[in-house]
Amino acid sequence: MSHTIDPQTPGTLSAGQARRSLTEFLEASTKSTVDPAQDLFSAGLISSLFALxxxxxxxxxxxxxxxxxxxxxxxxxxxxxxxxxxxxxxGARDD
Structure with a gap:
């Protein structure tokens, strides 16, 4: 589930919500399970092009x-x- 926010009100999501949203986005994009602390580059999940x-x-x-x-x-x-x-x-508030 994506947690899209209104760009006019940044910081609406907590860090935990942002972490879940990013994890979901990456898992959907890479078709792999992503641990929030995992080095995505060394795991081969993303390239410098995907970083853009x-x-x-x-x-x-x-x-x-x-x-x-x-x-x-x-x-x-x-x-x-x-x-x-x-x-x-x-863009997110600290938990």
Whole structure:
């Protein structure tokens, strides 16, 4: 189940809800089970090209802008890393 929010009201979801939403998105996209702490790149689940799709997904789903230093692959290495990025950018509130 996707937890789409209104981009005009970022931070509506808690970090836990964002974690579930991202996990569901990744599992649907990769057809694999995803652990939130799992290194998605080393597991071969996502490529650098799919990381660009993740940027677009985060911006649309959570109403954030990912730019500059935030575009590092480390911010997309795991669901937990993406949730931390969302909290920093105000797209989710800390639990």
């Amino acid at each position: 799709q993740l940027v677009v997904h985060l911006e649309r789903e959570f109403g954030v802008t990912v730019a500059g230093d935030d575009l590092r692959l480390d911010n997309f290495r795991s669901v937990d890393a993406m949730v931390a990025l969302l909290v920093r950018l105000g």
